[in-house]
Amino acid sequence: xxxxxxxxxxxxxxxxxxxxxxxxxxxxxxxxxxxxxxxxxxxxxxxxxxxxxxxxxxxxxxxxxxxxxxxxxxxxxxxxxxxxxxxxxxxxxxxxxxxxxxxxxxxxxxxxxxxxxxxxxxxxxxxxxxxxxxxxxxxxxxxxxxxxxxxxxxxxxxxxxxxxxxxxxxxxxxxxxxxxxxxxxxxxxxxxxxxxxxxxxxxxxxxxxxxxxxxxxxxxxxxxxxxxxxxx
Amino acid sequence: xxxxxxxxxxxxxxxxxxxxxxxxxxxxxxxxxxxxxxxxxxxxxxxxxxxxxxxxxxxxxxxxxxxxxxxxxxxxxxxxxxxxxxxxxxxxxxxxxxxxxxxxxxxxxxxxxxxxxxxxxxxxxxxxxxxxxxxxxxxxxxxxxxxxxxxxxxxxxxxxxxxxxxxxxxxxxxxxxxxxxxxxxxxxxxxxxxxxxxxxxxxxxxxxxxxxxxxxxxxxxxxxxxxxxxxx
DNA sequence: ATATTTTGAATGAGCGTTCAGCAAATATGT
DNA sequence: ACATATTTGCTGAACGCTCATTCAAAATAT
Numbered sequence: 017x018x019x020x021x022x023x024x025x026x027x028x029x030x031x032x033x034x035x036x037x038x039x040x041x042x043x044x045x046x047x048x049x050x051x052x053x054x055x056x057x058x059x060x061x062x063x064x065x066x067x068x069x070x071x072x073x074x075x076x077x078x079x080x081x082x083x084x085x086x087x088x089x090x091x092x093x094x095x096x097x098x099x100x101x102x103x104x105x106x107x108x109x110x111x112x113x114x115x116x117x118x119x120x121x122x123x124x125x126x127x128x129x130x131x132x133x134x135x136x137x138x139x140x141x142x143x144x145x146x147x148x149x150x151x152x153x154x155x156x157x158x159x160x161x162x163x164x165x166x167x168x169x170x171x172x173x174x175x176x177x178x179x180x181x182x183x184x185x186x187x188x189x190x191x192x193x194x195x196x197x198x199x200x201x202x203x204x205x206x207x208x209x210x211x212x213x214x215x216x217x218x219x220x221x222x223x224x225x226x227x228x229x230x231x232x233x234x235x236x237x238x239x240x241x242x243x244x245x246x247x248x
Numbered sequence: 249x250x251x252x253x254x255x256x257x258x259x260x261x262x263x264x265x266x267x268x269x270x271x272x273x274x275x276x277x278x279x280x281x282x283x284x285x286x287x288x289x290x291x292x293x294x295x296x297x298x299x300x301x302x303x304x305x306x307x308x309x310x311x312x313x314x315x316x317x318x319x320x321x322x323x324x325x326x327x328x329x330x331x332x333x334x335x336x337x338x339x340x341x342x343x344x345x346x347x348x349x350x351x352x353x354x355x356x357x358x359x360x361x362x363x364x365x366x367x368x369x370x371x372x373x374x375x376x377x378x379x380x381x382x383x384x385x386x387x388x389x390x391x392x393x394x395x396x397x398x399x400x401x402x403x404x405x406x407x408x409x410x411x412x413x414x415x416x417x418x419x420x421x422x423x424x425x426x427x428x429x430x431x432x433x434x435x436x437x438x439x440x441x442x443x444x445x446x447x448x449x450x451x452x453x454x455x456x457x458x459x460x461x462x463x464x465x466x467x468x469x470x471x472x473x474x475x476x477x478x479x480x
Numbered sequence: 481a482t483a484t485t486t487t488g489a490a491t492g493a494g495c496g497t498t499c500a501g502c503a504a505a506t507a508t509g510t
Numbered sequence: 511a512c513a514t515a516t517t518t519g520c521t522g523a524a525c526g527c528t529c530a531t532t533c534a535a536a537a538t539a540t
Contacts, residue, residue: 308530308531322531323530323532
Protein backbone atom coordinates (compact mmCIF):
# COMPACT_ATOMS: atom_id res chain seq x y z
CA UNK A 17 0.00 0.00 0.00
CA UNK A 18 1.25 3.41 -0.94
CA UNK A 19 1.45 6.44 1.19
CA UNK A 20 0.29 9.14 -1.13
CA UNK A 21 0.63 12.88 -1.20
CA UNK A 22 -2.37 14.80 -2.16
CA UNK A 23 -2.01 15.56 -5.83
CA UNK A 24 -1.49 18.94 -7.37
CA UNK A 25 -0.57 20.30 -4.01
CA UNK A 26 1.88 22.89 -5.19
CA UNK A 27 3.14 23.59 -1.68
CA UNK A 28 4.58 20.09 -1.56
CA UNK A 29 6.25 20.17 -4.96
CA UNK A 30 9.74 21.19 -5.84
CA UNK A 31 10.15 24.85 -6.62
CA UNK A 32 9.32 25.46 -10.25
CA UNK A 33 10.96 28.09 -12.41
CA UNK A 34 9.09 31.35 -12.98
CA UNK A 35 8.42 30.46 -16.60
CA UNK A 36 6.88 27.11 -15.83
CA UNK A 37 4.90 28.58 -12.96
CA UNK A 38 3.52 31.26 -15.18
CA UNK A 39 2.27 28.82 -17.74
CA UNK A 40 0.92 26.45 -15.10
CA UNK A 41 -1.09 29.25 -13.57
CA UNK A 42 -2.44 30.60 -16.79
CA UNK A 43 -6.05 29.62 -17.29
CA UNK A 44 -7.11 27.10 -14.74
CA UNK A 45 -4.97 25.07 -12.44
CA UNK A 46 -4.14 21.47 -11.92
CA UNK A 47 -6.25 18.96 -13.63
CA UNK A 48 -8.21 21.49 -15.57
CA UNK A 49 -5.31 22.86 -17.51
CA UNK A 50 -6.02 22.43 -21.17
CA UNK A 51 -4.00 20.25 -23.40
CA UNK A 52 -2.34 23.23 -25.02
CA UNK A 53 -1.42 24.72 -21.67
CA UNK A 54 0.20 21.50 -20.54
CA UNK A 55 2.19 21.29 -23.70
CA UNK A 56 3.39 24.81 -23.21
CA UNK A 57 4.31 24.06 -19.64
CA UNK A 58 6.37 21.09 -20.75
CA UNK A 59 8.05 23.14 -23.44
CA UNK A 60 9.07 25.74 -20.89
CA UNK A 61 10.43 23.02 -18.65
CA UNK A 62 12.37 21.67 -21.62
CA UNK A 63 13.96 25.05 -22.26
CA UNK A 64 14.89 25.17 -18.58
CA UNK A 65 16.49 21.78 -18.75
CA UNK A 66 18.38 22.53 -21.94
CA UNK A 67 19.69 25.71 -20.39
CA UNK A 68 20.63 24.10 -17.12
CA UNK A 69 22.05 20.79 -18.26
CA UNK A 70 22.68 21.08 -21.99
CA UNK A 71 21.26 18.97 -24.77
CA UNK A 72 23.03 15.74 -24.04
CA UNK A 73 22.01 15.67 -20.38
CA UNK A 74 18.44 16.73 -20.83
CA UNK A 75 16.26 13.82 -19.78
CA UNK A 76 12.53 13.36 -19.76
CA UNK A 77 12.73 12.79 -16.03
CA UNK A 78 14.30 16.20 -15.60
CA UNK A 79 11.70 17.86 -17.79
CA UNK A 80 8.88 16.18 -15.92
CA UNK A 81 10.35 17.15 -12.56
CA UNK A 82 10.84 20.68 -13.80
CA UNK A 83 7.21 20.88 -14.78
CA UNK A 84 6.17 19.39 -11.45
CA UNK A 85 4.56 16.44 -13.17
CA UNK A 86 5.09 12.73 -13.35
CA UNK A 87 7.45 10.63 -15.41
CA UNK A 88 5.24 9.39 -18.18
CA UNK A 89 3.79 12.78 -18.92
CA UNK A 90 5.86 13.72 -21.92
CA UNK A 91 5.02 10.60 -23.82
CA UNK A 92 1.40 11.33 -23.15
CA UNK A 93 1.35 14.89 -24.48
CA UNK A 94 4.07 14.52 -27.02
CA UNK A 95 4.72 11.19 -28.52
CA UNK A 96 8.40 10.95 -27.86
CA UNK A 97 11.37 12.87 -26.57
CA UNK A 98 12.35 13.74 -30.10
CA UNK A 99 8.95 15.28 -30.77
CA UNK A 100 9.08 17.29 -27.57
CA UNK A 101 12.41 18.75 -28.61
CA UNK A 102 11.18 19.58 -32.06
CA UNK A 103 8.11 21.27 -30.63
CA UNK A 104 10.36 23.24 -28.31
CA UNK A 105 12.56 24.43 -31.11
CA UNK A 106 9.50 25.21 -33.21
CA UNK A 107 8.13 27.31 -30.39
CA UNK A 108 11.33 29.27 -30.04
CA UNK A 109 11.58 29.81 -33.77
CA UNK A 110 7.98 31.05 -33.93
CA UNK A 111 8.52 33.37 -31.02
CA UNK A 112 11.66 34.72 -32.61
CA UNK A 113 9.96 35.32 -35.94
CA UNK A 114 6.97 36.97 -34.27
CA UNK A 115 9.32 39.25 -32.40
CA UNK A 116 11.11 40.63 -35.40
CA UNK A 117 7.92 40.72 -37.37
CA UNK A 118 6.31 42.95 -34.78
CA UNK A 119 9.40 45.12 -34.50
CA UNK A 120 9.34 45.66 -38.23
CA UNK A 121 5.68 46.67 -38.13
CA UNK A 122 6.24 49.23 -35.47
CA UNK A 123 9.28 50.71 -37.17
CA UNK A 124 7.39 52.63 -39.84
CA UNK A 125 8.48 52.60 -43.46
CA UNK A 126 11.88 54.26 -43.41
CA UNK A 127 14.53 51.68 -44.23
CA UNK A 128 16.98 53.02 -41.67
CA UNK A 129 14.42 52.82 -38.88
CA UNK A 130 13.52 49.29 -39.90
CA UNK A 131 17.09 48.12 -39.87
CA UNK A 132 17.65 49.73 -36.51
CA UNK A 133 14.57 48.02 -35.12
CA UNK A 134 15.60 44.68 -36.54
CA UNK A 135 18.97 44.88 -34.87
CA UNK A 136 17.54 46.12 -31.60
CA UNK A 137 14.89 43.46 -31.27
CA UNK A 138 17.49 40.71 -31.33
CA UNK A 139 18.63 42.02 -27.99
CA UNK A 140 15.17 42.43 -26.55
CA UNK A 141 14.67 41.28 -22.94
CA UNK A 142 11.98 38.90 -23.99
CA UNK A 143 14.02 37.04 -26.56
CA UNK A 144 17.54 37.46 -25.43
CA UNK A 145 17.62 35.75 -22.06
CA UNK A 146 20.42 33.50 -20.84
CA UNK A 147 17.90 30.75 -20.67
CA UNK A 148 16.76 30.98 -24.25
CA UNK A 149 20.17 31.67 -25.70
CA UNK A 150 21.43 28.55 -24.01
CA UNK A 151 18.58 26.56 -25.47
CA UNK A 152 19.24 27.93 -28.96
CA UNK A 153 22.85 27.05 -28.63
CA UNK A 154 22.04 23.53 -27.51
CA UNK A 155 20.07 23.04 -30.71
CA UNK A 156 22.77 24.62 -32.86
CA UNK A 157 25.19 22.08 -31.51
CA UNK A 158 23.06 19.24 -32.75
CA UNK A 159 21.77 20.88 -35.89
CA UNK A 160 24.43 19.75 -38.31
CA UNK A 161 23.61 16.10 -37.78
CA UNK A 162 19.83 16.60 -37.69
CA UNK A 163 18.11 18.00 -40.74
CA UNK A 164 14.97 18.77 -38.75
CA UNK A 165 16.79 21.01 -36.32
CA UNK A 166 18.77 22.55 -39.09
CA UNK A 167 15.63 23.54 -40.93
CA UNK A 168 14.10 25.12 -37.84
CA UNK A 169 17.26 26.90 -36.75
CA UNK A 170 17.50 28.33 -40.23
CA UNK A 171 14.08 29.84 -39.67
CA UNK A 172 15.96 32.94 -38.64
CA UNK A 173 16.53 32.38 -42.21
CA UNK A 174 15.50 33.04 -45.69
CA UNK A 175 12.84 35.66 -45.18
CA UNK A 176 14.80 37.31 -42.44
CA UNK A 177 17.99 37.39 -44.44
CA UNK A 178 16.17 38.64 -47.52
CA UNK A 179 14.66 41.55 -45.64
CA UNK A 180 18.02 42.37 -44.19
CA UNK A 181 19.59 42.29 -47.60
CA UNK A 182 16.90 44.49 -49.10
CA UNK A 183 17.34 47.06 -46.34
CA UNK A 184 21.12 47.15 -46.74
CA UNK A 185 20.62 47.54 -50.46
CA UNK A 186 18.24 50.44 -49.96
CA UNK A 187 20.52 52.21 -47.55
CA UNK A 188 23.42 51.71 -49.89
CA UNK A 189 21.52 53.43 -52.68
CA UNK A 190 20.40 56.24 -50.39
CA UNK A 191 23.85 56.81 -48.96
CA UNK A 192 26.11 55.99 -51.87
CA UNK A 193 28.10 53.56 -49.82
CA UNK A 194 30.74 51.49 -51.53
CA UNK A 195 30.32 48.08 -50.00
CA UNK A 196 29.06 44.92 -51.57
CA UNK A 197 25.62 44.40 -50.00
CA UNK A 198 25.58 40.62 -49.89
CA UNK A 199 28.80 40.36 -48.00
CA UNK A 200 27.76 43.22 -45.79
CA UNK A 201 24.46 41.63 -44.87
CA UNK A 202 26.06 38.30 -44.21
CA UNK A 203 28.70 39.82 -41.97
CA UNK A 204 26.09 41.80 -40.07
CA UNK A 205 23.76 38.86 -39.49
CA UNK A 206 26.70 36.70 -38.53
CA UNK A 207 27.84 39.32 -36.08
CA UNK A 208 24.54 39.26 -34.27
CA UNK A 209 24.56 35.50 -34.10
CA UNK A 210 28.12 35.57 -32.83
CA UNK A 211 27.11 38.06 -30.18
CA UNK A 212 24.39 35.70 -29.06
CA UNK A 213 26.94 32.96 -28.84
CA UNK A 214 29.14 35.07 -26.64
CA UNK A 215 26.27 36.21 -24.48
CA UNK A 216 25.50 32.63 -23.85
CA UNK A 217 29.05 31.75 -22.98
CA UNK A 218 28.99 34.23 -20.16
CA UNK A 219 32.26 36.20 -19.98
CA UNK A 220 30.50 39.08 -18.32
CA UNK A 221 29.16 40.28 -21.62
CA UNK A 222 25.78 41.91 -21.09
CA UNK A 223 22.85 42.36 -23.37
CA UNK A 224 23.46 46.07 -23.49
CA UNK A 225 27.11 45.75 -24.41
CA UNK A 226 26.28 43.26 -27.12
CA UNK A 227 23.65 45.57 -28.51
CA UNK A 228 26.11 48.44 -28.39
CA UNK A 229 28.60 46.39 -30.39
CA UNK A 230 26.00 45.65 -33.05
CA UNK A 231 25.15 49.34 -33.15
CA UNK A 232 28.82 50.14 -33.58
CA UNK A 233 28.73 47.99 -36.64
CA UNK A 234 25.72 49.83 -38.00
CA UNK A 235 27.52 53.12 -37.43
CA UNK A 236 30.61 52.28 -39.43
CA UNK A 237 28.61 50.62 -42.18
CA UNK A 238 25.97 53.32 -42.56
CA UNK A 239 27.49 56.50 -41.15
CA UNK A 240 25.06 58.73 -42.98
CA UNK A 241 22.04 57.00 -41.54
CA UNK A 242 22.73 56.34 -37.89
CA UNK A 243 24.02 57.82 -34.68
CA UNK A 244 24.57 55.82 -31.51
CA UNK A 245 21.16 56.98 -30.38
CA UNK A 246 19.27 55.77 -33.40
CA UNK A 247 18.49 56.44 -37.05
CA UNK A 248 18.90 60.03 -38.15
CA UNK B 249 34.82 -21.12 -30.74
CA UNK B 250 35.27 -17.94 -32.67
CA UNK B 251 36.02 -17.48 -36.25
CA UNK B 252 38.64 -14.79 -36.15
CA UNK B 253 39.92 -12.32 -38.65
CA UNK B 254 43.58 -11.74 -38.75
CA UNK B 255 44.26 -8.65 -36.68
CA UNK B 256 45.58 -5.36 -37.90
CA UNK B 257 44.86 -6.38 -41.40
CA UNK B 258 43.90 -3.01 -42.73
CA UNK B 259 42.50 -4.47 -45.91
CA UNK B 260 39.81 -6.20 -43.88
CA UNK B 261 38.83 -3.22 -41.73
CA UNK B 262 36.19 -0.68 -42.38
CA UNK B 263 37.32 2.24 -44.43
CA UNK B 264 38.87 4.83 -42.16
CA UNK B 265 38.68 8.55 -42.76
CA UNK B 266 41.69 10.27 -44.31
CA UNK B 267 42.55 12.00 -41.08
CA UNK B 268 42.60 8.85 -39.01
CA UNK B 269 44.50 7.01 -41.71
CA UNK B 270 47.10 9.71 -41.81
CA UNK B 271 47.72 9.54 -38.11
CA UNK B 272 47.64 5.76 -38.06
CA UNK B 273 50.30 5.64 -40.74
CA UNK B 274 52.57 8.18 -39.16
CA UNK B 275 55.55 6.54 -37.54
CA UNK B 276 55.14 2.80 -37.42
CA UNK B 277 52.04 0.84 -38.05
CA UNK B 278 49.70 -1.33 -36.12
CA UNK B 279 50.77 -2.46 -32.75
CA UNK B 280 53.96 -0.49 -32.77
CA UNK B 281 52.28 2.87 -32.78
CA UNK B 282 53.44 4.91 -29.85
CA UNK B 283 51.17 5.98 -27.09
CA UNK B 284 51.01 9.53 -28.37
CA UNK B 285 50.20 8.40 -31.89
CA UNK B 286 47.36 6.24 -30.66
CA UNK B 287 45.96 9.09 -28.67
CA UNK B 288 46.08 11.33 -31.70
CA UNK B 289 44.42 8.69 -33.80
CA UNK B 290 41.59 8.42 -31.29
CA UNK B 291 41.23 12.18 -31.14
CA UNK B 292 40.87 12.36 -34.91
CA UNK B 293 38.28 9.62 -34.77
CA UNK B 294 36.45 11.60 -32.09
CA UNK B 295 36.34 14.69 -34.28
CA UNK B 296 34.97 12.52 -37.06
CA UNK B 297 32.27 11.15 -34.83
CA UNK B 298 31.31 14.56 -33.44
CA UNK B 299 31.04 15.89 -36.97
CA UNK B 300 29.07 12.96 -38.27
CA UNK B 301 26.73 12.27 -35.37
CA UNK B 302 26.83 15.28 -33.09
CA UNK B 303 27.80 15.42 -29.46
CA UNK B 304 24.87 13.60 -27.99
CA UNK B 305 25.21 10.62 -30.29
CA UNK B 306 28.94 10.26 -30.16
CA UNK B 307 29.72 6.95 -28.51
CA UNK B 308 32.96 5.28 -27.60
CA UNK B 309 31.97 2.40 -29.83
CA UNK B 310 31.72 4.76 -32.77
CA UNK B 311 35.06 6.34 -31.96
CA UNK B 312 36.74 2.97 -31.64
CA UNK B 313 35.22 1.76 -34.89
CA UNK B 314 36.27 4.98 -36.56
CA UNK B 315 39.82 4.42 -35.42
CA UNK B 316 39.71 0.81 -36.53
CA UNK B 317 40.35 -0.44 -33.01
CA UNK B 318 38.48 -2.38 -30.41
CA UNK B 319 35.93 -1.32 -27.85
CA UNK B 320 37.91 -0.99 -24.69
CA UNK B 321 40.66 1.05 -26.27
CA UNK B 322 39.56 4.50 -25.24
CA UNK B 323 39.45 3.66 -21.57
CA UNK B 324 42.96 2.39 -21.85
CA UNK B 325 44.51 5.44 -23.50
CA UNK B 326 42.25 8.00 -21.97
CA UNK B 327 40.66 7.25 -18.71
CA UNK B 328 37.09 7.98 -19.59
CA UNK B 329 34.89 9.32 -22.33
CA UNK B 330 34.85 12.70 -20.64
CA UNK B 331 38.64 12.89 -20.70
CA UNK B 332 38.77 11.91 -24.34
CA UNK B 333 36.41 14.73 -25.19
CA UNK B 334 38.38 17.24 -23.18
CA UNK B 335 41.60 16.13 -24.85
CA UNK B 336 39.92 16.51 -28.21
CA UNK B 337 38.77 20.03 -27.46
CA UNK B 338 42.17 20.86 -26.06
CA UNK B 339 43.78 19.64 -29.26
CA UNK B 340 41.51 21.78 -31.41
CA UNK B 341 42.07 24.81 -29.23
CA UNK B 342 45.85 24.37 -29.40
CA UNK B 343 45.75 23.93 -33.14
CA UNK B 344 43.61 27.01 -33.49
CA UNK B 345 45.92 29.09 -31.34
CA UNK B 346 49.01 27.82 -33.16
CA UNK B 347 47.40 28.75 -36.45
CA UNK B 348 46.74 32.38 -35.62
CA UNK B 349 50.02 32.64 -33.78
CA UNK B 350 51.89 31.58 -36.90
CA UNK B 351 49.81 33.84 -39.10
CA UNK B 352 50.65 36.76 -36.88
CA UNK B 353 54.36 35.97 -37.06
CA UNK B 354 54.36 35.89 -40.81
CA UNK B 355 52.41 39.10 -41.15
CA UNK B 356 55.25 41.43 -40.29
CA UNK B 357 54.85 44.35 -37.95
CA UNK B 358 52.34 46.58 -39.68
CA UNK B 359 49.07 46.55 -37.74
CA UNK B 360 46.91 46.48 -40.85
CA UNK B 361 48.75 43.48 -42.25
CA UNK B 362 48.44 41.69 -38.94
CA UNK B 363 44.71 42.27 -38.70
CA UNK B 364 44.27 41.10 -42.26
CA UNK B 365 46.24 37.96 -41.55
CA UNK B 366 44.29 37.28 -38.38
CA UNK B 367 41.01 37.48 -40.23
CA UNK B 368 42.27 35.43 -43.15
CA UNK B 369 43.65 32.59 -41.06
CA UNK B 370 40.27 31.91 -39.53
CA UNK B 371 39.17 30.79 -42.97
CA UNK B 372 42.26 28.78 -43.69
CA UNK B 373 41.75 25.38 -45.32
CA UNK B 374 43.51 23.65 -42.48
CA UNK B 375 41.34 25.07 -39.71
CA UNK B 376 38.10 25.82 -41.37
CA UNK B 377 36.87 22.43 -42.53
CA UNK B 378 33.30 21.22 -42.26
CA UNK B 379 34.56 18.50 -40.02
CA UNK B 380 36.25 20.74 -37.51
CA UNK B 381 33.60 23.44 -37.54
CA UNK B 382 31.04 20.80 -36.73
CA UNK B 383 33.15 19.57 -33.86
CA UNK B 384 33.61 23.09 -32.51
CA UNK B 385 29.91 23.66 -32.69
CA UNK B 386 29.18 20.42 -30.88
CA UNK B 387 31.32 21.64 -28.00
CA UNK B 388 29.78 25.10 -28.06
CA UNK B 389 26.40 23.52 -27.60
CA UNK B 390 27.51 21.85 -24.40
CA UNK B 391 29.79 24.58 -23.17
CA UNK B 392 27.34 26.60 -21.09
CA UNK B 393 26.65 23.70 -18.77
CA UNK B 394 30.28 22.54 -18.57
CA UNK B 395 32.85 24.89 -17.16
CA UNK B 396 35.70 22.83 -18.57
CA UNK B 397 34.46 23.15 -22.13
CA UNK B 398 33.65 26.77 -21.61
CA UNK B 399 37.20 27.51 -20.52
CA UNK B 400 38.69 25.74 -23.52
CA UNK B 401 36.26 27.21 -26.04
CA UNK B 402 37.12 30.61 -24.68
CA UNK B 403 40.72 29.87 -25.55
CA UNK B 404 40.00 31.71 -28.75
CA UNK B 405 39.87 34.09 -25.98
CA UNK B 406 41.57 36.57 -23.84
CA UNK B 407 44.90 36.81 -25.59
CA UNK B 408 43.27 36.61 -28.99
CA UNK B 409 40.69 39.23 -28.16
CA UNK B 410 43.31 41.50 -26.60
CA UNK B 411 45.46 41.40 -29.70
CA UNK B 412 42.46 42.14 -31.82
CA UNK B 413 41.54 45.05 -29.64
CA UNK B 414 45.05 46.45 -29.70
CA UNK B 415 45.14 46.23 -33.49
CA UNK B 416 41.79 47.97 -33.86
CA UNK B 417 42.98 50.63 -31.48
CA UNK B 418 46.18 51.18 -33.48
CA UNK B 419 44.32 51.42 -36.77
CA UNK B 420 41.86 53.82 -35.26
CA UNK B 421 44.69 56.12 -34.20
CA UNK B 422 46.37 55.84 -37.57
CA UNK B 423 43.21 56.45 -39.51
CA UNK B 424 41.30 58.83 -37.29
CA UNK B 425 38.27 56.63 -37.33
CA UNK B 426 35.37 57.56 -35.12
CA UNK B 427 34.24 54.25 -33.73
CA UNK B 428 34.47 52.94 -30.21
CA UNK B 429 37.19 50.25 -30.40
CA UNK B 430 35.81 47.83 -27.84
CA UNK B 431 32.45 47.55 -29.49
CA UNK B 432 34.11 47.37 -32.86
CA UNK B 433 36.40 44.54 -31.86
CA UNK B 434 33.59 42.64 -30.26
CA UNK B 435 31.39 42.97 -33.31
CA UNK B 436 34.19 41.88 -35.60
CA UNK B 437 35.16 38.81 -33.56
CA UNK B 438 31.51 37.91 -33.20
CA UNK B 439 31.04 38.21 -36.93
CA UNK B 440 33.76 35.69 -37.59
CA UNK B 441 32.32 33.27 -35.09
CA UNK B 442 28.89 33.76 -36.60
CA UNK B 443 30.29 33.04 -40.02
CA UNK B 444 31.73 29.81 -38.71
CA UNK B 445 28.35 28.92 -37.35
CA UNK B 446 26.77 29.48 -40.71
CA UNK B 447 29.46 27.61 -42.55
CA UNK B 448 28.76 24.69 -40.34
CA UNK B 449 25.04 24.85 -40.92
CA UNK B 450 25.58 24.40 -44.61
CA UNK B 451 23.26 26.66 -46.62
CA UNK B 452 25.65 26.60 -49.52
CA UNK B 453 27.86 29.16 -47.85
CA UNK B 454 31.45 28.53 -48.84
CA UNK B 455 34.69 29.33 -47.07
CA UNK B 456 35.51 31.91 -49.71
CA UNK B 457 32.21 33.70 -49.42
CA UNK B 458 32.49 33.76 -45.65
CA UNK B 459 35.96 35.17 -45.89
CA UNK B 460 34.76 37.77 -48.37
CA UNK B 461 32.04 38.83 -45.94
CA UNK B 462 34.57 39.28 -43.15
CA UNK B 463 36.73 41.30 -45.53
CA UNK B 464 33.74 43.45 -46.38
CA UNK B 465 33.51 44.23 -42.73
CA UNK B 466 37.16 45.20 -42.58
CA UNK B 467 36.64 47.47 -45.57
CA UNK B 468 33.83 49.49 -44.08
CA UNK B 469 35.48 49.66 -40.70
CA UNK B 470 38.95 50.60 -41.88
CA UNK B 471 38.49 52.12 -45.33
CA UNK B 472 41.85 53.89 -45.23
CA UNK B 473 43.75 50.70 -44.54
CA UNK B 474 42.28 48.00 -46.73
CA UNK B 475 41.13 47.14 -50.20
CA UNK B 476 39.38 43.89 -51.10
CA UNK B 477 42.75 42.56 -52.17
CA UNK B 478 44.50 43.23 -48.90
CA UNK B 479 46.07 45.89 -46.70
CA UNK B 480 47.22 49.03 -48.49
C1' DA C 481 60.18 -13.87 -18.87
C1' DT C 482 58.17 -9.53 -18.14
C1' DA C 483 55.89 -5.50 -19.44
C1' DT C 484 52.90 -3.25 -22.47
C1' DT C 485 49.10 -2.88 -25.46
C1' DT C 486 44.85 -4.64 -27.24
C1' DT C 487 40.78 -7.32 -27.29
C1' DG C 488 35.92 -8.35 -26.52
C1' DA C 489 32.64 -10.31 -23.35
C1' DA C 490 30.41 -9.16 -19.11
C1' DT C 491 28.41 -5.76 -16.10
C1' DG C 492 25.39 -2.49 -14.56
C1' DA C 493 23.59 2.14 -14.56
C1' DG C 494 20.63 5.29 -16.89
C1' DC C 495 17.15 6.36 -19.86
C1' DG C 496 13.04 6.40 -23.13
C1' DT C 497 8.95 4.04 -23.73
C1' DT C 498 4.88 1.36 -22.47
C1' DC C 499 0.78 0.49 -20.16
C1' DA C 500 -2.48 -0.99 -16.58
C1' DG C 501 -4.74 1.44 -13.39
C1' DC C 502 -6.34 5.56 -10.68
C1' DA C 503 -8.78 9.85 -10.22
C1' DA C 504 -10.95 14.06 -11.80
C1' DA C 505 -14.21 15.87 -14.95
C1' DT C 506 -18.09 15.33 -17.64
C1' DA C 507 -22.11 13.13 -19.53
C1' DT C 508 -26.11 10.39 -18.84
C1' DG C 509 -29.76 8.41 -16.40
C1' DT C 510 -33.28 8.52 -12.55
C1' DA D 511 -30.66 16.74 -6.97
C1' DC D 512 -28.25 12.58 -6.78
C1' DA D 513 -26.27 8.35 -8.58
C1' DT D 514 -23.87 5.97 -12.20
C1' DA D 515 -21.25 5.47 -16.47
C1' DT D 516 -17.87 7.25 -19.60
C1' DT D 517 -14.14 10.01 -20.98
C1' DT D 518 -9.94 12.30 -20.29
C1' DG D 519 -5.66 13.34 -17.92
C1' DC D 520 -2.21 11.56 -15.39
C1' DT D 521 0.73 8.31 -12.72
C1' DG D 522 4.66 5.39 -11.74
C1' DA D 523 6.35 0.67 -11.91
C1' DA D 524 8.20 -2.37 -15.23
C1' DC D 525 10.68 -3.38 -19.48
C1' DG D 526 14.24 -3.45 -22.67
C1' DC D 527 17.85 -1.18 -24.86
C1' DT D 528 22.08 1.52 -25.28
C1' DC D 529 26.32 2.59 -23.74
C1' DA D 530 30.48 3.58 -20.61
C1' DT D 531 33.33 0.96 -17.92
C1' DT D 532 35.78 -3.12 -16.20
C1' DC D 533 38.75 -6.89 -16.54
C1' DA D 534 40.66 -11.43 -17.61
C1' DA D 535 42.84 -13.24 -21.26
C1' DA D 536 45.46 -12.81 -25.59
C1' DA D 537 48.76 -10.67 -28.52
C1' DT D 538 52.83 -8.31 -29.09
C1' DA D 539 56.99 -5.95 -27.78
C1' DT D 540 61.30 -5.67 -25.01
